[in-house]
Amino acid sequence: MSTIDHDKIVKSVPQKGFFGHPKGLYTLFFTEFWERFSYYGMRALLIYYMYTEVTKGGLGFDQTTANSIMSVYGALVYMSGIIGGWLADRVFGSSSTVFYGGVFIMLGHVILALPSGATALFISMGLIIIGTGLLKPNVSNIVGDLYSKTDPRRDSGFSIFYMGINMGGFIAPLIVGTLGQKVNFHLGFSLAAVGMLVGLITFVITKKPNLGLAGTYVTNPLSATERKNFKIFGTLITIVLAVFAVIGIQTGALTINLFTWFVSALGVLIPIVYFIVMYFSKKTSPVEQSRVLAYIPLFLAAVMFWAIQEQGSNILATYADQRTNLNFLGMTLASSWFQSLNPIFIVLLSPVFAWLWIRLGKKQPSTPIKFSLGLLFAGLSFIIMIIPAYMSGPNTLVSPLWLVLSFFLVVIGELCLSPVGLSATTKLAPAAFSAQTMSLWFLSNAMAQAINAQVVKLFDKVPETVYFGIIGLLAIVLCGVMLLLTPVIKKAMKGIH
Structure with a gap:
């Protein structure tokens, strides 16, 4: 299809069949459910696998390095969405790109299941990074294709889709995490591979x-000449990067710390370049240029939000393992179980938010206001972590309820910001950059984690109260800035609510 007829696409999709939503939402819901099961199951174990002693089945990394690797890994996972969005827009289309991504992810989990040490870890990470970049932005982009631009079910549909993501994320730490921590890390990782296989079959x-x-x-297919150049340059770039990586590792020049700084710089620079290219493209109309400008403060707010939310998988995971009393109400908790808190709260609250947005209809808060609320609750989720340090001191095990409350607050913020951000991205995207703009949305997470790769190094160097307090306060201040800018942003959105 050289000319995209969105109405024709919407008409080709059965519009009823999944809780009053298009039938295709069922396919995408369960595809993403199993992909997230595999990803969050692996992630629930990964930080512990890296810093657990070799004699106990881990890799024996120091904790600061493990925390930085987790952030770099997360940054690259979301950064790779650029590749997935570009390939979908220019070469394969979103559907085929999703399939190829699932295959890469499954292979990555299979390799991680092998007891081959750090080498297998980094190879696995590379495959999962590529696969997630291909799959994740394009699944969300297809959700946008199911609805017309003015369909009032659109935000609700994204909220239901988001619930599917988090149902997989809730179950995974309880099953994969328990198996990995109680029996064997690699057995847990193998179960993550099975989850991705089920997702592929469903799709x-x-x-x-x-x-x-x-x-x-x-949407924007390559010409014959461009396709030929793509194959040549793509192959050359892959070879050059592989050669540099091998030489750097063999000579010791490519250290983890150097690579961390490189990814941090890349995570900040790539979104900036992306916005510039999209805005000045000849394929972007004046109305679309205005919407791109409106998208920038939303993007920056998302970066601040994800910088807090994503620390749940490293800083708060370490906090759960070392600063939390895991004997609670006669039960012995596994530290990996805390990774289920975020998704279970989302599963429970998503229907409430989906109902709320439909109930309010045109009276619901505008997108910038929802983003402001997201920042407020994210900030509070870190501010609340100051209290146990003051009450119990920095060396006493604290009640697990503090972590429960922190995760609960950040989830309220996430439901105000994340599904709404997905929906706003599909509405504000220039037509020629449809899938790539969804990749840009995921770059907000990449940028946040790229910054986190340096920020998390401070956790062991400053008091907890200072660490949580400064980051939490920064989010709340940015919330106030967003509220002040709301009228300007709404005007630049050109009719998009």
């Missing part, structure tokens, strides 16, 4: 009857 079997034309088109 392949149900996509044709449920998705219609959604995700099948290429």
Whole structure:
């Protein structure tokens, strides 16, 4: 399809069949459910696997290095969405790109399941980074294809889709985490691979009857010359990067610390370049340029939010393991179980928020206001972690309820910001950069984690009260800035609410 007829795409999708939403939402819901099961199951174990002693089945990294690697890994996972968005827009279309991504992810988990030490870890990370970049932005982009631009079910649909993501994320730490911590790390990782296989099977079997034309088109296809150049330069770049990596590792020049700084710089620079290219492209109309400008403060607010939320998998995970009393109400908790708090709260609260947005209809808060609320609750989730340090001191095990409350607050913020951000991205995206703009949304997370790769190094160097207090206060201040800018942002959105 060289000219995209969005109405034709919407008409090709059965518009009823999944809780009053298009039938294709079922396919995407369960595809992402199993992909997130595999990813969050692996992630629930990864920090502990890295810093657990070798004699106990881990890799024996120091904790500061493990925390930085977790942030760099997360940054690269979301940064790779650029590749996935570009390939979908220019070469394969979203649907095919999703499938290829699932295959890479599954292979990555299979390799991580092998007891081959740090080498297997980094190879696995590379495959999962590529696979997630191919799959994640494009699944969300296909969700946008299921609805017309003015369909009032749109935000609600994204909230339901978001619930599917988090149902997988809730179950995974309880099953994969328990198996990995109580029995064997690699056995837990193997279960993550099985989860991705189930997701792939679900997508392949149900996509044709449920998705219609959604995700099948290429919005800005390469010409024959561009396709030839893409193959040549893509191959050369891959070879050069591989050679530099091998030489750097063999000579010791490529250290983890150097690589961390490189990814941090990349995570900040890439979004800036992306905004510049999109704004000045000849394929971006004046109205679309205005919407791109409106998107920038939303993007920066998302970066601040994710900088807090993503520390749940490293800083708060370490806090759960070492600063929390895991004997609670006669039970012995596993530290990996705390990774289920974020998704279970989202599963429980997503229907409430989906209902609330439909109930309010046109009276619901504007997108900038929702983002401001997201920042407020994110900030409070860190501010609240100051209290146990003051009450119990820095060396006493604290009640697990403090972590429960922190995760609860950040989830309220997430439901105000994240599904709304997905929806706003599909509405504000320039037509020629449809899938790539969704990749840009995920770059907000990449940028946050790239910054976190340096920030988390401070956790062991400053008091907890200072660490949590400064970051939490910064989010609340940015919330106030967003509220002040709301009228300007709404005007620049050109009719998009």
